[in-house]
Amino acid sequence: MTGHPPTILVVDDEETIRDSLQVFLEARGWNVVTAASAEEALEILANCPCDGAIVDIRLPGQNGDAMILAAHPQYPAMKWIICTGSMEFRLGPEVLAVGVTSQDVFTKPIADMGKLVDRLQCLLA
Amino acid sequence: MKAFFSGSIHKSLTIIVLLVALPAMALGAYTMFESRLHAENAARQDTRGLLHALSSIQTGIVSEAKVLLMALEHLPEVENGSREACNQRFTVLLGDHPELSNIFLTDKAGIVIASGLPAFLHKDLSDRLYFKEAMATRKFSAGAFNVGRASGLPILVFALPVTDGKGAYAGIVGDSFKLEYYDKFLGKLGLPPQARVGIFDRNGLRMLAYPPDAALPLGEAAAPTLWKRIVAAPTDEGMLDDRQPNGKHVLVAYARLRLRPADAPYATIAVSMDWQDAFRDARNRFTHSMMLLALVVVFTLFIARRMGRVAVLAGLDSLMVASDRLGKGDLTARATLGSGSLEIRRLADTFNGMAQGLESRARELRQRDAELAKIRNLLNNILESMPSAIIALDENGLVTLCNASAQSLCALPPEKALGSPPGDVLPLLAAHLDKLHVALCQRQVQRVERASLRLDGMEHLFDLQFYPLVANGVNGAVIRLDDVTERERLREMMIQSEKMASVGGLAAGMAHEINNPLSSILQAAQVCLMQFDPALESNRKAAEDCSCTIEAVRCYIKERRIEKFLEGIQEAGKRAAAIVSSMLEFSRKSDSRRAPANINEILDHSLALAATDYDLKKRYDFRHIAIIRDYAPDIPEVVCIRTEIEQVLLNLFKNAAQAMAAHPDPERKPTITVRTRHTDEAVSLAIQDNGPGMDEHVRPRVFEPFFTTKEPGEGTGLGLSVSYFIITTNHGGTIRVESRPGQGATFIINLPRGGRP
Numbered sequence: 001m002t003g004h005p006p007t008i009l010v011v012d013d014e015e016t017i018r019d020s021l022q023v024f025l026e027a028r029g030w031n032v033v034t035a036a037s038a039e040e041a042l043e044i045l046a047n048c049p050c051d052g053a054i055v056d057i058r059l060p061g062q063n064g065d066a067m068i069l070a071a072h073p074q075y076p077a078m079k080w081i082i083c084t085g086s087m088e089f090r091l092g093p094e095v096l097a098v099g100v101t102s103q104d105v106f107t108k109p110i111a112d113m114g115k116l117v118d119r120l121q122c123l124l125a
Numbered sequence: 126m127k128a129f130f131s132g133s134i135h136k137s138l139t140i141i142v143l144l145v146a147l148p149a150m151a152l153g154a155y156t157m158f159e160s161r162l163h164a165e166n167a168a169r170q171d172t173r174g175l176l177h178a179l180s181s182i183q184t185g186i187v188s189e190a191k192v193l194l195m196a197l198e199h200l201p202e203v204e205n206g207s208r209e210a211c212n213q214r215f216t217v218l219l220g221d222h223p224e225l226s227n228i229f230l231t232d233k234a235g236i237v238i239a240s241g242l243p244a245f246l247h248k249d250l251s252d253r254l255y256f257k258e259a260m261a262t263r264k265f266s267a268g269a270f271n272v273g274r275a276s277g278l279p280i281l282v283f284a285l286p287v288t289d290g291k292g293a294y295a296g297i298v299g300d301s302f303k304l305e306y307y308d309k310f311l312g313k314l315g316l317p318p319q320a321r322v323g324i325f326d327r328n329g330l331r332m333l334a335y336p337p338d339a340a341l342p343l344g345e346a347a348a349p350t351l352w353k354r355i356v357a358a359p360t361d362e363g364m365l366d367d368r369q370p371n372g373k374h375v376l377v378a379y380a381r382l383r384l385r386p387a388d389a390p391y392a393t394i395a396v397s398m399d400w401q402d403a404f405r406d407a408r409n410r411f412t413h414s415m416m417l418l419a420l421v422v423v424f425t426l427f428i429a430r431r432m433g434r435v436a437v438l439a440g441l442d443s444l445m446v447a448s449d450r451l452g453k454g455d456l457t458a459r460a461t462l463g464s465g466s467l468e469i470r471r472l473a474d475t476f477n478g479m480a481q482g483l484e485s486r487a488r489e490l491r492q493r494d495a496e497l498a499k500i501r502n503l504l505n506n507i508l509e510s511m512p513s514a515i516i517a518l519d520e521n522g523l524v525t526l527c528n529a530s531a532q533s534l535c536a537l538p539p540e541k542a543l544g545s546p547p548g549d550v551l552p553l554l555a556a557h558l559d560k561l562h563v564a565l566c567q568r569q570v571q572r573v574e575r576a577s578l579r580l581d582g583m584e585h586l587f588d589l590q591f592y593p594l595v596a597n598g599v600n601g602a603v604i605r606l607d608d609v610t611e612r613e614r615l616r617e618m619m620i621q622s623e624k625m626a627s628v629g630g631l632a633a634g635m636a637h638e639i640n641n642p643l644s645s646i647l648q649a650a651q652v653c654l655m656q657f658d659p660a661l662e663s664n665r666k667a668a669e670d671c672s673c674t675i676e677a678v679r680c681y682i683k684e685r686r687i688e689k690f691l692e693g694i695q696e697a698g699k700r701a702a703a704i705v706s707s708m709l710e711f712s713r714k715s716d717s718r719r720a721p722a723n724i725n726e727i728l729d730h731s732l733a734l735a736a737t738d739y740d741l742k743k744r745y746d747f748r749h750i751a752i753i754r755d756y757a758p759d760i761p762e763v764v765c766i767r768t769e770i771e772q773v774l775l776n777l778f779k780n781a782a783q784a785m786a787a788h789p790d791p792e793r794k795p796t797i798t799v800r801t802r803h804t805d806e807a808v809s810l811a812i813q814d815n816g817p818g819m820d821e822h823v824r825p826r827v828f829e830p831f832f833t834t835k836e837p838g839e840g841t842g843l844g845l846s847v848s849y850f851i852i853t854t855n856h857g858g859t860i861r862v863e864s865r866p867g868q869g870a871t872f873i874i875n876l877p878r879g880g881r882p
Contacts, residue, residue, distance in 0.1 A: 014641055020648035027661055058637070085640035087709040088633065109644035109702045111695070113651055 006051035006124050007031040011041040011067065012083070013060050021054060024113045036060070038067035045071055052079035052120055057089055065095050072098045079123035081116060083108060134438060138429045146422040153414045160407030168403035169364065171317050172378040175396045176362070179322060180380045182310050183394060186224075187283065187384065190300055191265050193222070194285035197298045203230060203239075204290050211239030212246075224306040226276035230287070231256065231296040238296070245275035250299075255284035259297045267384060267391040269326040270344055271301070279304040279343045281332060281392075304343065307333045319402025321375075323347065323395045329356075332392070347395075355379045355393055367397070374400045440469030444476055456484040513607050514587075516547060516554075520600035522565060524550050534580070534606065547604065553578045554604065557589060564591035564602050575613060584865060585610045618861055621828055625849055628830055632708035639705050647698040650691050657682055707843045708830065721762040722770070724808050724876070728756070728799050731774035735782070747782060755800040763808050763876045765856055770876075773848040773860075774812070777872050780844065781814035783835065784870070788817035807858075807878060813871040819864040827862055852876070 010021045013036050022032040033048055035041035037060050041053070053071075057064040068080050080100050082089070085108040091100060104123070106116050130137045197203055197218075202210035208230075215228040219241035222228075230239040235251030250256045255268035268282035280301035289295040304324075311322060316335070323341070324333035329352045334341040346352070351367050358365070361381040368374055377397045381390035443461040450458035459480055460473035508515055514531035516524055523544050532539050535550050548555035553576055560571035573589040587606045594601040658664055659675045668675040682688050736747045778797065785795040793815055800811040819827070826832045828849040833842035852860040857877050864870035 014645055016645035016649050017641070020645070020652040023652045024648070024655065027655060027663060083644075085637040085644065087636060087706075108640040109647045109698060111647045111651075111699050111702065113648055 005030045007033065007048065008120070009041060009044060009050040009053040009055075010034045011036075011038065011053060011059065011064060012056040013037060013058075014056075017056075021113060025117060028117065038062035038064065038070075041067060042071060045075060049075060050078060052081065052124055054081045054083050054116065054120070057082060057084040057086065065092060068098060068100065069094055079120065080104060081106065081120050081123070083110065083116065085109075134433065134441065135430065138433045139426060142422060142425050142429050146418060146425070149418050149421075150415070153411060153418055156414065157407055157411035160410055161404050164403050164407045165400075168317075168319070168376055168398050168400070169378075171320065172364070172376055172396045172398050175314070175316060175320055175322070176378040176380050176394060178314055179311075179324075179394045179396065180362075180382065182307075182314075183324070183382055183392065186302060187267065187382075190283040190302060191285070193218075193228075193300060194265065194283060194298050197228070197230075198285055198287045203287055203298060206230075206232075206238065206289065206295060208239045212241070212243070215239060215241035222300075224303055226273050226278050226280050226301045226303045228298070228300045230298050233260075233294065233296050235260075235296070240275070242275045248274055250297075253282070253284075255282045255299060256297055259284040259286045259299075260294070263294065265384060269328050269391075270304075270330040270332045272344065273301055276301070276303075279332065281326070304332050308335060308337070311335045317398070319398050319405070321397045321399075323397070325352070325393045325395065327389060327391050327393075329393075351377065351395075355381070355395065361390070376400060376403070440466070440473055444469065444473050447473075447476065447480070451480055451483070456480065456487050513605050516550065516604040516606070517594075518547060518561075518565070518602045518604065520565070522546060522561065522602070525601070531606065534578070551606075553587065553606075554589070557591075560589075561591050561602060561604070564593045565600075568593040568595055575609065583610075584863065586613050614861060617825060618859060621825070621849075621861075622853060625828060625846070625853070628846070632830070636705045636709045639701070643698055643702055643705070647695060647702070650694045650698065653691050654688065654695075657688075704843070707847060718766050718768065719764055720767065721764050722767050723760065723762055724770075724801055724810060725756045725760055727765075727767060727770050728754075728774065728801065728810065731771050731778065732799070734771065734775055735778040747778070749795060750782060750785065751794050751796040753796060753798040755798060757801045757803055760801055760803050760808060761878055763878050765876060766851075769851045769855060773851050773874070774810075776844040776848050777812045781812065781816060781870070784816040785814055803878075807875050810874045810876075811871055812874075813869060815869040818866045818868045818870055819862070820866045824862060824864050828860075 008025055008030055010018050010025075010032060011034070012018045012021070015036070018034040018036070022034055025032045033044050033050065035044050039061050041055075044050075053068075055064040055068060059067070062070070064082065064084070068082075071078065080098065082091075082095075082100060082105045084105070087107055089105065089107075091102060091105065104119065106119075110116055129140060132140075197214075200211075200214060201207075202214060211230050215230075218228050219225060226242075227245055228241040229237050229245055229250075231250050232238050235249055235253070235256050237246050237248045237250060240246045240248075253268060253271075255266050258266035263286050265283065265285045268284065271280050271282055272278070273280045280303055282299050282301045284297040284299040286294050287296055287298050307322075307324065316322070321338075322333065322335040323331060325347050326332050329347045331341060331343050331345050331347060334343065348369070351365070354365055354367070355377075358379065358381075361383070363379060365377045365379065366374070367377045375397045377395055379393060379395045382392045382394065383390050440460070447458040447460040459477050462470060462473055462477070508526075508528045509530075511528060512530060514534050515526070515528045516531045517526035519525050524542050524547055525544075527535060527539060527542050527550070531551075532542070534553075535542050536552055537545060537550050542550045547561065548558055554561070557573050557576065560573060563569055564571045570593070571591040575586045576589055578585050578587055586609050588609050590605040590607075592603045592605065594603060655661070656664060656667075657675065657678050659679060664678075665675045668678050732752060781797050782795075789795075796815050798811070798813040800813070802809045802811075823834060828845050829842075830846040831842040832845075835842075849860055852858045852874055859875045860872060862870055862872050
């Protein structure tokens with residue numbers, strides 16, 4: 001948080017979720033870019049580097065965790081928050097290797113986005 | 126005839142011998158009869174002959190006397206009446222005629238003037254019959270029985286009148302005949318031994334009895350009846366049958382003797398013969414032959430017996446002994462061969478053959494019996510060891526057989542069950558007698574599935590099958606009862622677990638799909654609420670852009686209760702999220718916190734939790750419920766997730782408390798019984814309440830998610846579903862419920878000791 005606000009990428013195929021997160025984060029003064037799919041997210045990242053991302057796992061094309069693994073080599077400094085509707089989701093070893101911990105995994109529904117943002121802020125700090 | 130020979134062979138043989146002897150006896154009798162006839166004739170002839178002989182002798186005596194007297198009549202000394210000369214002459218004559226006791230001469234007046242015996246001289250004979258008659262008739266005459274006055278001997282006197290030289294009757298000349306002389310004649314005559322001779326004078330006095338008999342003294346009168354018959358007889362000579370006073374039956378031949386045909390008889394000769402004596406010979410002969418016959422019969426009997434024994438009875442005896450033994454069941458009994466006659470031997474042979482047949486038949490029967498017993502045992506074993514209860518009925522539908530399984534179900538003891546109608550034996554069957562009837566009458570197999578029967582307080586289900594018996598003409602039916610309680614329970618559990626597995630999968634899939642829109646709802650609601658927060662500068666700026674203040678916006682939102690509705694959306698969303706989260710428990714598998722634990726302790730802890738549970742305390746005070754702990758001591762530990770088990774138990778206690786409170790029964794104190802048991806592999810827990818219980822429609826569905834009987838809002842309908850998955854999925858155990866309306870409910874949990882396999 002030095003100088004300029006962080007830029008956060010929100011990847012979710014559900015528009016309301018994307019938008020509500022965007023509004024919520026922007027209310028904190030953060031910059032937000034959104035993508036409805038992993039492919040779109042990777043395109044955006046190529047043009048607009050981000051500090052962190054909130055990624056849904058089940059996406060129309062590439063899955064969220066695959067996207068993280070794909071993006072990480074290019075943007076190793078990026079912080080990742082996983083937000084999934086599936087309770088069976090377990091962190092794979094590769095994702096763990098990227099530095100994502102179970103504390104960074106949130107299960108939908110997200111009743112209070114504040115906790116998620118708090119965690120993200122903690123990661124970015 | 127048959128009855129005659131129905132006795133023993135000995136007896137029959139005796140009878141036969143006697144029958145054979147019978148003609149001989151008849152012959153003997155006939156011979157005797159003939160001998161008798163012959164003897165009778167002989168007796169008659171003898172008697173008659175004797176009579177004639179005696180008559181001749183008598184006639185001879187009379188003639189002799191007459192001749193003598195006539196000779197004397199003409200002697201000169203008689204004619205002269207010369208007494209001395211006469212005496213001399215008479216004495217000489219007496220010496221020549223010993224049969225005479227005296228010769229005498231009387232004068233006209235009857236005085237003896239000359240006599241051979243001097244002692245007789247001068248005796249007066251005028252009163253004598255012979256004198257009077259001779260004098261009267263002037264003819265030869267005979268006297269009557271007399272005892273000589275000079276000789277003292279019994280005599281018969283003959284007299285002849287004598288004339289003197291001038292033709293005038295001067296007296297009589299007489300001689301007296303010694304009656305004893307008859308004996309001499311008769312002795313020479315050779316009388317038959319049975320003959321009796323009597324000579325009577327004209328007055329019926331006995332002059333002679335031969336042989337001499339003291340009972341028949343001379344000079345006595347003859348037996349009056351006989352004498353009368355002789356006197357009255359029309360002919361001078363004849364035969365009479367006479368019965369003597371002593372009872373003797375005698376034949377009497379008589380001859381009345383006359384000196385001259387016109388004269389009265391001067392003497393009567395009677396020859397009697399005792400029939401007994403006459404027949405003695407015949408009788409003796411008969412007796413003799415009969416004795417001989419008897420001897421022959423006895424000998425024959427002896428021979429018959431001996432020969433019978435050898436020829437018939439020897440074989441028969443052995444046959445009889447053998448048949449006796451056979452009759453008494455000794456099948457090894459055999460008759461001795463080779464003795465007795467052909468028929469007996471053949472009989473013995475046949476008998477032995479028969480006995481042999483019987484013996485081998487008996488052996489065969491024993492073998493077959495043994496085989497049958499074996500088969501029967503086998504069948505019995507099969508029947509008795511069958512888990513199915515078998516009840517056999519006869520054609521009248523009465524019980525003829527109950528196997529062990531059936532007996533354990535029966536209301537009646539086995540001895541009473543036999544012969545009773547099946548409805549009495551097993552009340553369960555009473556409701557299905559129509560099926561039994563169809564099976565019996567129409568020969569069709571009938572089935573009833575899951576008939577309910579309460580045994581020892583437990584609900585049991587039975588499949589009933591009614592089989593008609595048709596083979597081998599044995600009519601009847603067999604009822605087979607199979608306890609399908611366990612099978613049904615397993616089936617139910619299988620259905621349950623399949624159902625629940627699909628529910629679990631479905632819930633997991635659904636959860637994801639629901640969580641996303643839920644997240645949208647919740648996030649959107651949160652953003653909405655955030656968008657009129659006056660603390661945010663952006664909100665204030667946005668309001669101003671809209672030509673109003675954030676306060677006005679807030680006021681409007683408050684006025685229209687928009688904030689409250691948004692919060693409502695948030696609440697509902699969170700509740701839905703909780704439900705989804707619970708549903709996800711169905712499939713969540715967590716190995717964390719798994720540790721060995723004592724189920725009794727967990728139960729105690731859960732009961733303590735229930736007692737302090739706020740929710741419970743609020744509505745159903747757990748302290749009013751009696752708790753009965755029936756714990757198995759030394760229960761082994763179970764590897765489990767303690768908190769999850771506690772969650773399950775607490776849920777069950779809650780349900781029980783709620784059910785009992787919802788249907789209070791003043792008769793019954795609410796009671797929860799907790800019971801633990803264990804086997805080598807597993808531990809079981811039973812939580813039993815005495816609440817209202819469940820019916821058939823509720824019971825199978827209690828584990829379904831969202832199935833609830835509680836008032837809306839009182840429960841989610843997930844408690845038992847979650848419990849189910851905790852026990853089955855997480856612990857590899859089973860949970861089931863037993864319940865009937867009004868009988869309370871029992872939840873039974875089985876946990877493998879090693880935890881989830």
